[in-house]
Amino acid sequence: MGVSLSYGLLGGLAIALLVAAVTDTRRRQIDNGLNLAIALCAPLFWWAQGLGLVDIGWQLGVAVGAFAVLTGLFAVGAMGGGDVKLLTALALWIKPLWFAHLLIVMALAGGILTVVLAFWHIARRQREKLAIPYGIAIAIAGLWILAADYLPQLSAGGAAG
Numbered sequence: 001m002g003v004s005l006s007y008g009l010l011g012g013l014a015i016a017l018l019v020a021a022v023t024d025t026r027r028r029q030i031d032n033g034l035n036l037a038i039a040l041c042a043p044l045f046w047w048a049q050g051l052g053l054v055d056i057g058w059q060l061g062v063a064v065g066a067f068a069v070l071t072g073l074f075a076v077g078a079m080g081g082g083d084v085k086l087l088t089a090l091a092l093w094i095k096p097l098w099f100a101h102l103l104i105v106m107a108l109a110g111g112i113l114t115v116v117l118a119f120w121h122i123a124r125r126q127r128e129k130l131a132i133p134y135g136i137a138i139a140i141a142g143l144w145i146l147a148a149d150y151l152p153q154l155s156a157g158g159a160a161g
Contacts (some may be wrong), residue, residue: 002048002049002050005044005048006045006048006049006150009041009044009045009048010045010146010150010151012041013038013041013045013093013142013146014142014143014146016034016037016038017138017139017142017143018139018143019034020034020035020082020086020135020138020139021133021135021136021138021139021140023135024082024083024133024134024135024136025133025135025136028080028131028133029082030080030082030083030085030086030135031082032082032085034086035082035085035086035088035089036089038086038089038090038092038093039088039089039092042059042089042092042093045093046059058096059091059092059093059095059096060092062091062094062096062099063088063089063091063092065091066087066088066091066099067084067088067091070083070084070087070088071084079134080134082135083134083135083138086135086138087106087138090102090138090142094142094145095149098145098149101145101148101149102141102142102144102145103141105140105141105144105145106137106138106140106141107137109136109137109140109141110132110134110137113132113133113134113136113137114132117130117132118130
């Protein structure tokens with residue numbers, strides 16, 4: 001039951017990440033309700049994964065740390081508020097080491113996205129400030145971690161159980 005529930009919750013998270021990427025692309029906004037839903041489903045995922053209090057403490061600690069650092073980036077204009085909330089909500093789901101991997105993949109995807117959009121912006125001779133929908137990079141990184149780290153772990157756990 002735990003593996004099936006975990007798969008279902010991870011599927012829901014994947015859909016939420018895709019929705020975040022689409023809304024950020026279209027409106028340059030990631031809805032608070034979506035971020036809240038992601039955060040509120042994390043305890044159910046902890047339960048399905050059988051996390052103990054120490055592991056839950058680590059998840060909460062990483063989320064609080066991520067929020068503190070990312071809020072600083074928001075304050076200096078380096079990151080949008082929806083991006084901060086989405087990454088903080090993801091920190092509740094992703095194991096601490098894997099969250100570090102997520103940040104690396106996000107930075108790489110965001111760099112590529114920025115270069116592509118900058119060339120597109122220049123080619124179209126647009127004069128307004130270039131706005132990068134970083135929700136795309138966050139979603140790519142989140143989906144990468146789900147596929148590379150969680151699905152193999154669940155498959156191994158499901159085969160053993």
